[in-house]
Amino acid sequence: MSIVISVPAETRIGEKRVSLVPDIVKKLASTAISVHVQSGAGEHAGYSDDDYAAAGAQICQDDNLLATADVVLTVNPLNNDQLQKLRENCILIGYQNPWTDTSRFEQLRAKQVSSLSMEMVPRISRAQAMDALSSQASIAGYKAVLIAASLSGKFFPMLTTAAGTVRPSKVLIIGAGVAGLQAIATARRLGSMVEAYDVRAAVKEQVESLGAKFVDIDIKAEGSGGYARELTAEEKQKQQDILARHVAAADVVICTAAIPGKASPRIITTDMVNAMKGGAVIVDLAAEGGGNCELTQAGEIVVHQRVTIYGPVNVPATVPNHASELYAKNLFNLLALMVRDDALVVDLEDQIIRDSLITHGGEIVNAAVRERMQAGN
Ligand code: NAD
Numbered sequence: 388m389s390i391v392i393s394v395p396a397e398t399r400i401g402e403k404r405v406s407l408v409p410d411i412v413k414k415l416a417s418t419a420i421s422v423h424v425q426s427g428a429g430e431h432a433g434y435s436d437d438d439y440a441a442a443g444a445q446i447c448q449d450d451n452l453l454a455t456a457d458v459v460l461t462v463n464p465l466n467n468d469q470l471q472k473l474r475e476n477c478i479l480i481g482y483q484n485p486w487t488d489t490s491r492f493e494q495l496r497a498k499q500v501s502s503l504s505m506e507m508v509p510r511i512s513r514a515q516a517m518d519a520l521s522s523q524a525s526i527a528g529y530k531a532v533l534i535a536a537s538l539s540g541k542f543f544p545m546l547t548t549a550a551g552t553v554r555p556s557k558v559l560i561i562g563a564g565v566a567g568l569q570a571i572a573t574a575r576r577l578g579s580m581v582e583a584y585d586v587r588a589a590v591k592e593q594v595e596s597l598g599a600k601f602v603d604i605d606i607k608a609e610g611s612g613g614y615a616r617e618l619t620a621e622e623k624q625k626q627q628d629i630l631a632r633h634v635a636a637a638d639v640v641i642c643t644a645a646i647p648g649k650a651s652p653r654i655i656t657t658d659m660v661n662a663m664k665g666g667a668v669i670v671d672l673a674a675e676g677g678g679n680c681e682l683t684q685a686g687e688i689v690v691h692q693r694v695t696i697y698g699p700v701n702v703p704a705t706v707p708n709h710a711s712e713l714y715a716k717n718l719f720n721l722l723a724l725m726v727r728d729d730a731l732v733v734d735l736e737d738q739i740i741r742d743s744l745i746t747h748g749g750e751i752v753n754a755a756v757r758e759r760m761q762a763g764n
Pocket of ligand 1: 509510511512514515518520521524561562563564565566567584585586587612613614615618643644645646647652654
């Protein structure tokens with residue numbers, strides 16, 4: 388009997404990604420694995436049912452494919468209807484929103500589902516090829532610069548024309564993690580002058596190697612697992628005092644600073660926006676976590692004193708073809724840890740599996756999620 392891997396169509400509004408792409412279906416489909424894809428699942432990402440069928444998938448007309456799956460692969464968490472249909476004892480892999488919405492985990496636990504959260508994949512070298520937060524952040528960083536360039540009334544590059552010379556735009560990137568570094572590279576490719584700031588002093592070299600200037604504030608806030616820690620009130624004040632000058636000089640500010648599981652740090656105050664040039668643009672990738680700018684409203688364009696502040700949500704879904712390709716590769720690499728000799732194994736000895744699991748064997752196995760559920764959050 389073969390392992391059935393199912394790919395439902397995503398139901399989140401505005402979602403255009405799909406969890407598996409035909410190239411990965413081709414790699415998976417074999418005598419031991421059958422891949423079932425819901426009709427239309429890849430349509431918005433540029434993949435037709437015919438593409439999936441040609442790669443060896445079986446196309447299913449509705450989401451009943453959830454009831455027969457050994458493994459379900461998603462981008463976003465399943466909705467209530469889908470959860471009802473999900474087969475008991477199966478494996479579910481995708482984003483699970485473990486920090487914001489724990490209500491679904493009780494249903495997954497009761498169905499004895501082994502649910503793995505792509506947000507919980509540990510940041511160790513062996514897991515890099517499975518790290519969807521990184522693959523999707525990189526896409527968001529790239530797209531944020533394109534969004535900013537189209538909202539700005541200025542060129543990014545320096546241009547010398549018969550009518551005169553135009554100075555390049557000054558771009559400030561706040562947060563130089565995966566998204567921030569990609570934003571720096573993209574803004575540089577467009578020819579702008581780039582400055583970047585991060586609380587992790589270790590990124591200074593990476594910023595400079597991309598041709599940007601590092602704004603040094605002398606705060607070292609390296610936390611665990613490659614993440615930043617929260618700043619103290621005194622550190623926040625110091626950060627704001629120095630950053631204010633750089634924000635005021637910028638034509639474009641791209642915010643990417645986040646602390647997983649916590650509200651995004653407020654870095655740009657209304658006073659700082661008031662001091663910006665007319666026509667300046669802020670694109671706040673931290674909008675879904677509350678925003679790095681005090682004036683950010685998730686999903687909205689706000690114009691405040693001639694400064695445009697946009698907090699786009701689900702940016703990777705706006706580059707759905709490549710975002711799905713990279714995400715599917717992340718899933719494929721994670722699946723490779725579980726498919727052994729044509730059977731599925733949830734190996735709790737493997738740190739990647741252990742850290743990523745939220746429910747398993749009828750238990751909530753992730754301690755942080757369990758504590759939040761017990762506290763009623
Ligand atoms: P993230 O999305 O959590 O945060 C984005 C950036 O914002 C980070 O660089 C963080 O330091 C910064 N930040 C947080 N609070 C800030 C503040 N108050 N002011 C300014 N900046 C602030 O992080 P990320 O981009 O996903 O990853 C961070 C780092 O983790 C990467 O650069 C990398 O070194 C490491 N990483 C390792 C692996 C792995 O080994 N598998 C995978 C992914 C990332």
